[in-house]
Amino acid sequence: MEFIFCKSVFAFLLSFWLIVSIAYSVEGLRCNSKVRGVNLGGWLLVEGWIKPSLFDEMPNKDMIDGTEVQFKSVTLHKYISAENGGGTKLTVDRDSPSSWETFRLWRVSSTEFHLRTSQGNFITYDTKNNIVSATASTPSLTETFYIERNERKRVHIKHVTSGSYLQVSTTNDITADYDHGVPGWDDNAATFEMTIVSNVIHGDYQLANGLGHDKAKQVLTRHRNSFVTSQDFKFLNKHGINTVRIPVGWWIAFDPDPPAPFIGGSLEALDNAFSWAQLYDIKCIIDLHAAPGSQNGMEHSASRDGSTSWPLYISQTLYVIDFLASRYARHPAMLGIELLNEPSAATVPLDTLISYYKQGYQIIRNHSSTAYVIICQRIGNADPLELYKANIGPSNLVLDLHYYNLFDNYFVNKTATENIQFIFKNRQPQLQAFNDSNGPLIFIGEWVNEWNATNSTQSDYQEFGEAQLQVYDDASFGWAYWTLKNAELHWDFEWNIRNNYLKLSYSQKTPLSMGVLWLGFACSVYLCSML
Known part of the structure; x- marks a missing residue:
């Protein structure tokens, strides 16, 4: 009788352990744990805000690709405008600027540029009829203009070929x-005031x-060799991190000679990351952060000017x-492997995204x-449930x-307490709902x-971090x-820890399942010994 009882206790505990370990573990990670990861952002995929110094050696660096500018005539006191966002000739008749007046x-070089309208046309010059219009669909030498600047934000715009x-x-x-x-910088018909509206894409x-x-190539080679090293993996391992998520750009598949203007070398660095990860018992998630054509128009999707056309390049992305x-x-x-990072709900239709995810899964x-196989939610006005129920694989x-x-x-203007409460009142129920579903x-x-939250203390940050870890651990x-x-600094994981x-x-505590199991096992041994 005692033997049968002990077998029953042991069988129950074994079954309980199997259920809990399956429910709360990720295959391939040590100790039946879940992912406790850190992103290696800004390393193999440039985001200027992460390391602004990468752009220090660039001439005229406030006029990079994607910079939005407006031009105001100093004699008419009106703005150059592309009517309807492009498709017709240019006029200079707007008292205040909006999208039609933004280019x-x-x-092309530090002083030569193509000028693109809000609807995607390029400014061009018809030398035969002396007409300047916004009618070109693609840029060439005919659509190239030299912009001369002075210290008073005044410019001259010269057509390069003529x-x-x-x-x-x-x-x-x-x-x-x-x-x-050559026009002077006085008030003349060829002088304009240039306003840089935005140059956030880096x-x-x-x-x-x-x-x-x-x-x-010099700048990026130096950056890739120093920004993340094997010592960083050692640091992560020491602090209980078991996974790195590594953002990459689509041109990595064409290394070492990717299409212009992209620079090769990221593939070799990714190989290094896998070697360091293996050395320090860390796993890797490769994240396709930048897809051809750009899936969201942001700098981390390698967009040239904020526009998106990724749905036209799905076959290239699958390659x-x-x-x-x-x-x-x-x-x-x-x-x-994460198939795509943050596709935009505004430009990527759901059915297109689901089809791509299914093909990528296979x-x-x-x-x-x-x-x-990791699929990312759409950003913008999109419900995560749309993908949760999509039956991708x-x-x-x-x-x-x-x-x-x-x-x-x-x-905006939320206090530290309100931010922390949001984690528990909004994020935690959503995660629980997902966990309870199939x-x-x-x-x-x-x-x-x-x-x-402004005027936050170190204690505020500690409480905010603990709240997130407590909820996201689920x-x-x-x-x-x-x-x-x-x-x-507060985005810097290493700085936050140090x-x-x-x-x-x-997050580093012993998983509940293991603690309960060892306690249960000890109790079962004790009970059996007493019978």
Whole structure:
């Protein structure tokens, strides 16, 4: 009787352990744990805000690709305008600027540019009829203009091939027939005031095109060799991090000679990351952060000027996924591949995205039956449930949610307490709802210990970080902090740890399942010995 009872206790505990370990572990990670990760942002994919010094050696660096500018005539006191955002001739008849009066720069050299309208047309000059219009669909030498600047924000705009300066007429037209030689900087028809509205895009395209191939290669080689090293993996291992999420750009599949202006070398650096990860018992998630054509128009998608056309390049994107899967799927440090980062809900239709995700899933499965396939939610006006219920694939599928108490007007002027309460009142119930449903595993692939709360103390940050760790630890796949290193200190994981702003003790505790099991096992041994 006693033997039967002991067998029953042991069987119950074994069954309990199997259920708990399956529910709360990720295949391939040590100790049946979940992902406790850090993103290696700004390393193999440039984001200027993460390391602004990359752009220090660029001439005319406030006029990079994607910079938005407006031109005001100093004689008419009106703005150059592309009616309807492009498609007709230019006029100079607007008292105040808006989208039609805003042009995006495509940099040809430090002083020569193409000028793109809000609807995607380029300014061109018809030398035969002396008409300046916004009618070109693609730029060439005919659409190239030299912009001369002075210290008072005044500019002259000269057509490169004809050598003619643009000027305004008394009838509010703009022509290229200034016939008084080189214009001065006084109030004349060929002088304009240029306003830089925005130049926030500082990605791989801007860096490489702005510096030129040879200089960009020097800068990026130095950066890739120093920004992340094997010692960083040692640091991560020491602090309980078991996974790195590594953002890459699509041109990595064409290394060492990717299409211009992109610079080769990121593939070799990714190989190094896998070697360091294997050395320090860390797993890797490769994240396709920048897809051809740009999936969201942001600098981390390598957009040239903020525009997006990724749905036209799905087959090329699948080629990149196949390249990455074939190269790394069987590597001991491989954990998974993220098919696309933050596609925009405004420009990427849901059915298009689901179709792509299904094809990408199958490509990875062709190379591995166990590698995790990670799909990212759309950013903007989109519900994560749209992908959770999409039936992308049957096994080892993960949905990536990005949780920031930033980038939304809701968080403006919120106190530290209100930010912390939001984590528990909004994020925690959503995660619990996902965990209770039959769908993909959930991954908080990006979060940060930063907010809009002003006058925050170190204690405030510690409480905010602990709240996030407590809640995000419940994600069935795990989480990854954004990012390892950053010029903005509270985004810098290493700085947060070293300066005690983020405490990982909560996340490093012994998993409940293991603690309960050992206690239960000890109790069962004791009970059996007493019978």
